[in-house]
Amino acid sequence: MQNLVLYRKYRPKNFSQVINQEHIKTTLANAVSNNRIGHAYLFVGPRGVGKTTLARIFARAINCPNRKNSEPCNTCEICKSFLESTSLDLLEIDAASHTGVDNIRELIDHLQFAPSKATFKVIIVDEVHMLSKGAFNALLKTLEEPPQHAVFILATTEVHKVPATIISRTQRFDFKKVSIADLSKLLRFISQDTNLKITDGALLEIAAASDGSFRDGLSLLDQVMNYASGEVTEELTEQVLGLTGTRTVSSFLDLIGANQTQAAVDFIGQLLYSGRDLYQFQKDFLEYLRKLLLTKVGVSADFGFNVEFQDKIKEQAQQLSIDRITKIIENFQKAENEIKWTSIQSLPLELAAIAATQMQTDLVPIIARSEATKQPQSVEKITAPVGNGNNPLDSIIQHWPQILEKIKDYNHSLISSLKLAQPVGVENKELILLFPYKFHKDAIEARKNRIIVDQVIEEVTGVKVLVKPMLSKDWKGEVKNEKDSPLQAALKIMGGEVE
Numbered sequence: 001m002q003n004l005v006l007y008r009k010y011r012p013k014n015f016s017q018v019i020n021q022e023h024i025k026t027t028l029a030n031a032v033s034n035n036r037i038g039h040a041y042l043f044v045g046p047r048g049v050g051k052t053t054l055a056r057i058f059a060r061a062i063n064c065p066n067r068k069n070s071e072p073c074n075t076c077e078i079c080k081s082f083l084e085s086t087s088l089d090l091l092e093i094d095a096a097s098h099t100g101v102d103n104i105r106e107l108i109d110h111l112q113f114a115p116s117k118a119t120f121k122v123i124i125v126d127e128v129h130m131l132s133k134g135a136f137n138a139l140l141k142t143l144e145e146p147p148q149h150a151v152f153i154l155a156t157t158e159v160h161k162v163p164a165t166i167i168s169r170t171q172r173f174d175f176k177k178v179s180i181a182d183l184s185k186l187l188r189f190i191s192q193d194t195n196l197k198i199t200d201g202a203l204l205e206i207a208a209a210s211d212g213s214f215r216d217g218l219s220l221l222d223q224v225m226n227y228a229s230g231e232v233t234e235e236l237t238e239q240v241l242g243l244t245g246t247r248t249v250s251s252f253l254d255l256i257g258a259n260q261t262q263a264a265v266d267f268i269g270q271l272l273y274s275g276r277d278l279y280q281f282q283k284d285f286l287e288y289l290r291k292l293l294l295t296k297v298g299v300s301a302d303f304g305f306n307v308e309f310q311d312k313i314k315e316q317a318q319q320l321s322i323d324r325i326t327k328i329i330e331n332f333q334k335a336e337n338e339i340k341w342t343s344i345q346s347l348p349l350e351l352a353a354i355a356a357t358q359m360q361t362d363l364v365p366i367i368a369r370s371e372a373t374k375q376p377q378s379v380e381k382i383t384a385p386v387g388n389g390n391n392p393l394d395s396i397i398q399h400w401p402q403i404l405e406k407i408k409d410y411n412h413s414l415i416s417s418l419k420l421a422q423p424v425g426v427e428n429k430e431l432i433l434l435f436p437y438k439f440h441k442d443a444i445e446a447r448k449n450r451i452i453v454d455q456v457i458e459e460v461t462g463v464k465v466l467v468k469p470m471l472s473k474d475w476k477g478e479v480k481n482e483k484d485s486p487l488q489a490a491l492k493i494m495g496g497e498v499e
């Protein structure tokens with residue numbers, strides 16, 4: 001997804017253009033102007049925050065003969081050859097693709113020769129944690145006795161994978177993520193500079209989606225520019241980037257807060273239908289809930305919202321209790337773990353939405369009933385079954401299509417599993433549902449899904465049962481209504497058994 005046109009064009013070329021990492025750029029600039037150059041630096045921090053950018057500025061600054069204070073001129077022969085990566089005195093390697101000891105040996109051999117034109121030979125090793133053990137050992141030997149003219153700049157996103165022996169030989173700098181405010185300031189400048197019309201809301205969306213990374217921010221802005229014909233709005237940004245966007249998560253919260261189960265589940269369906277990344281939506285919604293909670297308890301922080309959403313979130317915070325917000329967070333946090341593993345991506349979100357919209361009042365009787373194994377008295381109050389006679393199983397089998405239809409209203413994705421299910425018996429108020437595949441059985445077995453199925457069966461047939469999903473091959477009893485499950489029948493004919 002990386003589109004690096006803007007990133008290359010607007011990459012800072014001297015210290016003063018770097019709008020973040022103040023402490024680091026000051027220290028490095030002072031080292032340059034005081035001529036106190038170390039032999040090895042370690043740049044630690046997340047991706048896209050300017051580690052290699054600062055490494056390159058530093059490399060030019062210590063070599064430029066026309067340096068002004070600490071800034072490289074960027075026009076002399078040396079600066080140009082460094083900028084164009086044609087100098088033999090600047091070596092950049094990506095340790096991710098050059099992990100071996102041979103690559104490092106080659107570097108070290110090269111270091112034996114004095115610089116061709118510059119004062120220092122600068123070696124930038126990106127993602128240094130990827131080096132092999134042998135390569136680290138070779139590097140360590142050089143760092144213990146570096147040639148006078150050598151300057152190493154090692155960059156890493158995962159410093160815990162860099163041996164302590166290496167770290168102790170370096171001067172370490174820890175880079176921070178870029179703040180949303182700084183990033184949107186930069187994005188605004190670039191938009192103006194490129195004559196792009198873009199709303200503040202859209203800029204904030206992009207900044208917030210970049211997760212503190214310049215590179216991601218500029219790459220996202222690039223993508224949006226490629227789509228825009230007129231002014232770039234927040235909506236367009238959301239569409240183009242497939243972001244969830246503040247507007248989306250805020251509307252979703254409105255539905256949850258108003259206990260609109262069906263609308264909330266539909267909402268998720270629409271996100272899925274329009275190709276949104278549900279995992280991202282989940283993350284964004286949680287982030288929004290966090291901000292809501294902070295607002296509720298009176299923490300005033302810069303959430304990167306425009307005025308509209310600053311007001312909106314305050315309003316929402318007033319409407320919901322702390323307890324309620326915390327419970328919603330719990331529901332959706334649980335979904336976050338599950339969404340990565342489930343093959344029905346919308347299911348965990350739908351479950352969370354159902355739980356979160358029914359926790360106030362409506363869910364109470366359902367929860368009570370799910371504990372009904374311990375309280376069989378509730379089962380006594382069965383209203384007259386709609387089905388023929390008193391056999392609850394007959395009634396359920398008879399109404400199975402209506403039951404499925406109704407479940408669809410609650411949760412679309414449950415249907416694909418339930419379609420394969422076969423109700424075969426009621427034992428001790430438990431309805432045995434047979435599934436040919438373990439995957440579908442497991443999907444229905446999740447407690448929240450069982451509750452939905454229980455409830456719908458009762459609504460349609462008046463029969464109170466607790467569903468008990470089971471694999472077909474584990475069922476020893478008879479199968480009463482084979483024609484309800486064509487798959488099962490087909491399997492039987494073929495003599496197959498599936499798990």
Ligand SMILES: [Zn+2]
Pocket residue numbers: 064065066067072073074075076077078079080
């Ligand atoms: Zn220069």
